[in-house]
Amino acid sequence: xxxxxxxxxxxxxxxxxxxxxxxxxxxxxxxxxxxxxxxxxxxxxxxxxxxxxxxxxxxxxxxxxxxxxxxxxxxxxxxxxxxxxxxxxxxxxxxxxxxxxxxxxxxxxxxxxxxxxxxxxxxxxxxxxxxxxxxxxxxxxxxxxxxxxxxxxxxxxxxxxxxxxxxxxxxxxxxxxxxxxxxxxxxxxxxxxxxxxxxxxxxxxxxxxxxxxxxxxxxxxxxxxxxxxxxxxxxxxxxxxxxxxxxxxxxxxxxxxxxxxxxxxxxxxxxxxxxxxxxxxxxxxxxxxxxxxxxxxxxxxxxxxxxxxxxxxxxxxxxxxxxxxxxxxxxxxxxxxxxxxxxxxxxxxxxxxxxxxxxxxxxxxxxxxxxxxxxxxxxxxxxxxxxxxxxxxxxxxxxxxxxxxxxxxxxxxxxxxxxxxxxxxxxxxxxxxxxxxxxxxxxxxxxxxxxxxxxxxxxxxxxxxxxxxxxxxxxxxxxxxxxxxxxxxxxxxxxxxxxxxxxxxxxxxxxxxxxxxxxxxxxxxxxxxxxxxxxxxxxxxxxxxxxxxxxxxxxxxxxxxxxxxxxxxxxxxxxxxxxxxxxxxxxxxxxxxxxxxxxxxxxxxxxxxxxxxxxxxxxxxxxxxxxxxxxxxxxxxxxxxxxxxxxxxxxxxxxxxxxxxxxxxxxxxxxxxxxxxxxxxxxxxxxxxxxxxxxxxxxxxxxxxxxxxxxxxxxxxxxxxxxxxxxxxxxxxxxxxxxxxxxxxxxxxxxxxxxxxxxxxxxxxxxxxxxxxxxxxxxxxxxxxxxxxxxxxxxxxxxxxxxxxxxxxxxxxxxxxxxxxxxxxxxxxxxxxxxxxxxxxxxxxxxxxxxxxxxxxxxxxxxxxxxxxxxxxxxxx
Amino acid sequence: xxxxxxxxxxxxxxxxxxxxxxxxxxxxxxxxxxxxxxxxxxxxxxxxxxxxxxxxxxxxxxxxxxxxxxxxxxxxxxxxxxxxxxxxxxxxxxxxxxxxxxxxxxxxxxxxxxxxxxx
Numbered sequence: 003x004x005x006x007x008x009x010x011x012x013x014x015x016x017x018x019x020x021x022x023x024x025x026x027x028x029x030x031x032x033x034x035x036x037x038x039x040x041x042x043x044x045x046x047x048x049x050x051x052x053x054x055x056x057x058x059x060x061x062x063x064x065x066x067x068x069x070x071x072x073x074x075x076x077x078x079x080x081x082x083x084x085x086x087x088x089x090x091x092x093x094x095x096x097x098x099x100x101x102x103x104x105x106x107x108x109x110x111x112x113x114x115x116x117x118x119x120x121x122x123x124x125x126x127x128x129x130x131x132x133x134x135x136x137x138x139x140x141x142x143x144x145x146x147x148x149x150x151x152x153x154x155x156x157x158x159x160x161x162x163x164x165x166x167x168x169x170x171x172x173x174x175x176x177x178x179x180x181x182x183x184x185x186x187x188x189x190x191x192x193x194x195x196x197x198x199x200x201x202x203x204x205x206x207x208x209x210x211x212x213x214x215x216x217x218x219x220x221x222x223x224x225x226x227x228x229x230x231x232x233x234x235x236x237x238x239x240x241x242x243x244x245x246x247x248x249x250x251x252x253x254x255x256x257x258x259x260x261x262x263x264x265x266x267x268x269x270x271x272x273x274x275x276x277x278x279x280x281x282x283x284x285x286x287x288x289x290x291x292x293x294x295x296x297x298x299x300x301x302x303x304x305x306x307x308x309x310x311x312x313x314x315x316x317x318x319x320x321x322x323x324x325x326x327x328x329x330x331x332x333x334x335x336x337x338x339x340x341x342x343x344x345x346x347x348x349x350x351x352x353x354x355x356x357x358x359x360x361x362x363x364x365x366x367x368x369x370x371x372x373x374x375x376x377x378x379x380x381x382x383x384x385x386x387x388x389x390x391x392x393x394x395x396x397x398x399x400x401x402x403x404x405x406x407x408x409x410x411x412x413x414x415x416x417x418x419x420x421x422x423x424x425x426x427x428x429x430x431x432x433x434x435x436x437x438x439x440x441x442x443x444x445x446x447x448x449x450x451x452x453x454x455x456x457x458x459x460x461x462x463x464x465x466x467x468x469x470x471x472x473x474x475x476x477x478x479x480x481x482x483x484x485x486x487x488x489x490x491x492x493x494x495x496x497x498x499x500x501x502x503x504x505x506x507x508x509x510x511x512x513x514x515x516x517x518x519x520x521x522x523x524x525x526x527x528x529x530x531x532x533x534x535x536x537x538x539x540x541x542x543x544x545x546x547x548x549x550x551x552x553x554x555x556x557x558x559x560x561x562x563x564x565x566x567x568x569x570x571x572x573x574x575x576x577x578x579x580x581x582x583x584x585x586x587x588x589x590x591x592x593x594x595x596x597x598x599x600x601x602x603x604x605x606x607x608x609x610x611x612x613x614x615x616x617x618x619x620x621x622x623x624x625x626x627x628x629x630x631x632x633x634x635x636x637x638x639x640x641x642x643x644x645x646x647x648x649x650x651x652x653x654x655x656x657x658x659x660x661x662x663x664x665x666x667x668x669x670x671x672x673x674x675x676x677x678x679x680x681x682x683x684x685x686x687x688x689x690x691x692x693x694x695x696x697x698x699x700x701x702x703x704x705x706x707x708x709x710x711x712x713x714x715x716x717x718x719x720x721x722x723x724x725x726x727x728x729x730x731x732x733x734x735x736x737x738x739x740x741x742x743x744x745x746x747x748x749x750x751x752x753x754x755x756x757x758x759x760x761x762x763x764x765x766x767x768x769x770x771x772x773x774x775x776x777x778x779x780x781x782x783x784x785x786x787x788x789x790x791x792x793x794x795x796x797x798x799x800x801x802x803x804x805x806x807x808x809x810x811x812x813x814x815x816x817x818x819x820x821x822x823x824x825x826x827x828x829x830x831x832x833x834x835x836x837x838x839x840x841x842x843x844x845x846x847x848x849x850x851x852x853x854x855x856x857x858x859x860x861x862x863x864x865x866x867x868x869x870x871x872x873x874x875x876x877x878x879x
Numbered sequence: 880x881x882x883x884x885x886x887x888x889x890x891x892x893x894x895x896x897x898x899x900x901x902x903x904x905x906x907x908x909x910x911x912x913x914x915x916x917x918x919x920x921x922x923x924x925x926x927x928x929x930x931x932x933x934x935x936x937x938x939x940x941x942x943x944x945x946x947x948x949x950x951x952x953x954x955x956x957x958x959x960x961x962x963x964x965x966x967x968x969x970x971x972x973x974x975x976x977x978x979x980x981x982x983x984x985x986x987x988x989x990x991x992x993x994x995x996x997x998x
Contacts, residue, residue: 017949018933021910021959024952025929028911031954050929057930064937 056386080399098407101360103414119432121259130337131290137325168288174534185732190273206239206254217274227268304331364457372461404454496815501822506761507844515836522672524609528739529713567604595685615667623690636683777863788875797868808860907962
């Protein structure tokens with residue numbers, strides 16, 4: 003403690019003391035020389051000198067740095083006070099830590115996902131582009147992927163974009179040679195992608211326009227893939243790798259955070275667009291991204307591209323009623339975050355409410371503490387402390403508390419984030435940036451100091467308003483002030499808690515309702531996996547189909563396997579392709595179907611019931627009459643009571659000149675995207691019959707295996723059979739169907755869980771706040787209760803008085819809370835499923851729960867008050 | 880507490896500083912001496928409140944207008960003695976001329992007639 007500065011200050015203190023003493027001595031001597039007695043002289047001199055302590059303090063104030071020193075002094079004093087009452091300190095720290103911890107965790111999520119997600123320069127100028135069409139919009143496709151001719155036209159004519167790039171994500175590359183076969187998540191990208199995003203390769207270079215035009219076999223690796231497969235080999239550039247049995251030269255490696263177009267991107271290859279694809283004006287399967295020129299708004303960009311697309315549509319021959327073409331421009335971040343942004347906002351709002359409850363709770367606790375110290379403050383004021391000085395002291399005393407709260411809160415946030423991040427939907431951007439990083443810690447500290455200052459403001463104001471004489475005379479016979487404020491603070495906690503509990507109830511009810519939804523297939527005991535095939539090994543579609551059917555047959559022979567089938571796409575695994583369907587003899591009937599090609603046995607393996615007709619068979623192949631199976635809802639919508647079997651449909655994606663297909667069966671309707679939404683009806687056709695008009699690509703196939711027991715236990719047996727058929731077959735995304743279903747509920751689970759956590763925490767805080775105020779109020783009235791008892795009141799009467807206090811607070815809080823709950827319900831409307839925003843049951847349960855809390859909090863103080871012994875209480879003091 | 884100070888003439892802000900500097904012009908002096916000097920020289924009209932005197936002394940010292948030393952007084956007591964510095968002298972001159980302008984102006988307002996007759 004012996005720093006030079008410290009010693010200098012100490013010497014100064016001593017000198018000041020000596021100076022004051024010498025002043026007094028001289029004054030006394032002068033007075034004695036004038037004939038006063040030593041005693042008289044001393045008291046007169048002291049009286050004339052004034053308040054020594056105050057003079058010392060103001061003089062010290064002239065030395066500079068006083069403010070800081072006082073702050074430290076007050077903080078030291080505060081620390082001592084906190085240590086003296088460990089119970090209070092623990093409770094206040096816990097309240098603070100709870101609020102800070104939960105708020106910091108949610109802040110970290112929002113910060114990582116919304117602010118740090120796009121690792122590109124000037125991310126706000128990067129937009130995602132889609133095509134629109136009025137007919138498609140009416141059929142449930144408000145916007146869809148871009149095709150090459152649109153991209154070429156946009157790029158050629160735009161004046162508002164710096165550049166526009168397109169990619170084809172989820173191009174399956176099978177990597178073979180140099181280790182185990184692996185399915186690589188590749189993407190084909192137009193040559194200007196890195197330029198548009200503003201990212202340069204870490205090593206080597208990106209591909210050139212010339213390479214794209216000649217379909218060069220070159221690849222740019224993602225950092226993750228380079229790390230995982232090639233151990234960050236610095237000599238990777240120039241090396242050849244085998245992709246789909248073709249040799250590709252690695253020409254570059256992207257930086258670590260580059261994740262376009264998909265998070266799990268492994269490599270980029272140049273996008274080659276065949277000339278006939280441009281002529282055909284089909285193939286809507288490109289993701290488009292553009293960089294706006296500075297200052298261009300989304301609306302301006304959208305208007306420009308729409309005009310170009312409309313102009314393009316006028317130039318080509320089209321069927322009547324094809325609808326009006328347009329473009330959609332939206333922020334790239336939103337296209338990633340999507341619905342989750344709303345969820346984040348809801349969580350932020352809810353945690354803000356919780357923080358408010360914490361703040362108010364802490365304020366209440368501090369007021370009660372300050373009331374216990376009224377006399378101390380009065381003494382301080384009498385000794386010359388100014389109101390401002392007292393206010394500053396009370397605030398400074400709470401600063402150690404806020405530091406402790408920030409520390410403990412950071413710990414809670416860390417624990418919570420560890421649990422949370424794993425449960426976030428994995429497709430969200432920026433997940434790897436979420437954590438207890440510097441911004442999160444800074445946030446925790448700032449919020450903690452702010453909360454404590456805010457909570458300390460009221461007691462500080464009360465303290466500085468001390469009325470000296472009245473307070474000095476105060477004893478336990480009189481009741482200290484501040485009752486109104488205390489009660490208001492508790493009522494506010496009850497109100498906000500009620501809204502949180504109500505919101506939690508609505509969300510829980512929605513979750514239950516969603517989980518009760520029948521997906522239309524049976525997710526139990528179904529194992530699924532992705533089996534991409536390469537064009538090099540199976541060059542034609544019939545070869546691929548034949549291969550898949552051999553695989554399914556092998557898997558069916560495993561003991562315990564009940565059925566197996568292959569489909570082009572699984573339910574609950576992202577977007578489903580689809581398009582318009584027309585019906586023979588019903589020219590006005592317009593329907594949009596989800597398209598899926600399946601092998602025989604798929605329906606029974608997936609647990610989709612066959613309602614009428616037959617399943618596909620091995621005889622439904624190329625050359626045989628084309629057949630289709632439609633879902634029950636489509637059958638009812640189009641054919642009503644007629645028998646759909648034998649009727650004919652056709653796909654009308656590109657032109658009207660597509661073949662008619664006979665309906666041979668009707669299966670149950672399924673929910674294909676998630677449990678909440680049911681956008682479209684389903685049309686299936688046999689994988690062995692090619693439907694080029696639906697633009698299915700052949701690379702992807704998913705296997706479904708229905709098992710007798712837990713599906714995961716069959717994984718190794720199934721993979722073994724697949725590799726017997728083809729040792730180079732990559733198998734990925736092996737999951738039970740139940741797992742896929744659960745994952746679709748992830749966001750909802752997370753939101754509901756978090757709101758429940760906030761509601762529960764808030765309940766706990768409200769209970770604590772109520773208990774504190776009721777028991778404090780009862781403590782103040784002990785003498786009154788003693789007199790009442792002496793005058794003949796029964797213990798029950800006293801208990802009733804205390805409980806009535808708790809109930810009054812509950813009534814006041816609930817009245818305000820119901821209004822807040824109504825507002826909260828409205829705000830949650832888009833997230834609710836199967837319940838109204840003002841659900842009566844939730845509206846009844848929330849106040850009832852708080853009533854229980856109020857009774858629980860009131861019971862202890864009431865019992866203590868009922869045990870009051872007039873003989874003891876009235877004689878004390 | 881307030882009543883005790885009510886008979887005192889409140890010094891204008893900054894005036895005490897000037898009085899201290901002026902007192903120190905006659906030679907180095909300790910705090911008690913300064914307060915006594917101001918009191919006697921003002922015919923007991925101005926009583927310097929020690930609560931203002933010591934903060935003012937320390938402030939002036941910090942502004943380097945006065946400096947301090949520890950000396951032993953005639954009664955064998957260690958006392959802190961303040962003296963005027965060169966910068967203090969300059970400041971005093973400036974303050975005096977400011978003060979004279981101020982009193983003149985106040986005088987002019989209080990006694991406009993006399994002012995005119997003189998002119």
